[in-house]
Amino acid sequence: MTPALLAKLISGEGAALLASLPPYDEAEAFVLGDRLRMEGFDPELIAAALTQSRLRSRAERKFGRAAREMLFTPDGLEQATRQQVARLHARRLADSGARQVHDLGCGIGADARAFAAEGLRVTAVDADEVTAGVADHNLRHWDHASAQHDFAERAGAPDRLSAPDAAVWLDPARRTPGVSDINGRTRRTFRLDQLAPSWDFALETAAGAAAAGVKLSPSLAHTDVPLGTQAQWTSYDGEVVECVLWWNAAAWDRGRSALVVSDQFAYEVLERDAADTDPGTARLDRLQGYLYEADRAIIRAGLTGALVRRVDGVELDAGLGMVSSPRDVLVPWAKKYAVTEAMPFNLKALRSWIRDHRIGRLTIKKKGASTDPDTLRRQLRLKGDGEATILLTRIGGAQAVLMLVPAP
């Protein structure tokens, strides 16, 4: 989309055309396009409106109904923070004393909208003209928020950010312009030296602000966490979506933390919750009771120790995020299973167990084991009306199988 086409799309005829479109249906799009052309609409405008309609329907998983009145670019939607997580960014900056936020590289404005909705004054910029225009449109309901076409390096000059109530938000692009993946989308980069705006700029700008957040890939290495910041790995519905580095007033607890988010809740686990925890030594013959599986954000943040401590248990093996305990504890950021049996991994023994229990339907979970579940399923010759869940895992370095029943 060009800036001129965006201007057409958001004014008069374009806005009316977009508002008149039915819910997007891929199978109908072609016929609909033809009909609109017959009605005399500009073909370029029709294509742009249908693209928006398609992107809006795709965006509902991130923005719910709000997507229906937003505009998107394909890359902007891909990179946008989902609404529930953006709200938490906004609340954090507001609770850190910020009254205004400089969003330096705002994309289509998903975070910026959350800042504005939280009552923060928002000055957003994006280096891409169309993206900045889309963000400005997405901020239209808030008088105290706007987006402009500008470079972070200019808009983020130290003299502009010096107010004590000004926070900085940086969500650098993790895509390499001009380099496409197999789906034709710009390829993602996980390297700090390929961010735009640059990692050096982010470090310097965030450190100089009263409060700041820098959103990065969840693959950030623990060794790259700058001293004095709080690195917060966040999962949404079990998927790790980001690592945000919080600076200065926004760094409430230095070190690593995990934020486990769903539509119903948000729980934060801190490094000090896991500090000095002995992971213990799991033994196959002592696995009665419960198995707890830490949320992936907890594992990425390296905080399984918090789970060990919480349930007073032992880790099955280092790095797996699986903790066994005889105690039945409610931990909202872990899945819980009752362990009914545990045995060393042995195909013959497992096959006998399957036969004796007449298992016809089997769920195979795998954590830290090398066995391929599909091959194993074929080898087990499932037959019967019984149902079971097994975990292929590692205990003290040796492969093992645990029979599990999901527990409330």
Ligand SMILES: C[S@@+](CC[C@H](N)C(=O)[O-])C[C@H]1O[C@@H](n2cnc3c(N)ncnc32)[C@H](O)[C@@H]1O
């Ligand atoms: C990951 S996106 C931001 C997504 C946004 N937080 C949201 O939730 O919608 C990063 C944006 O930074 C912009 N960008 C890259 N380099 C920039 C620079 N030097 N100055 C301003 N914007 C830049 C890109 O055009 C891209 O839109």
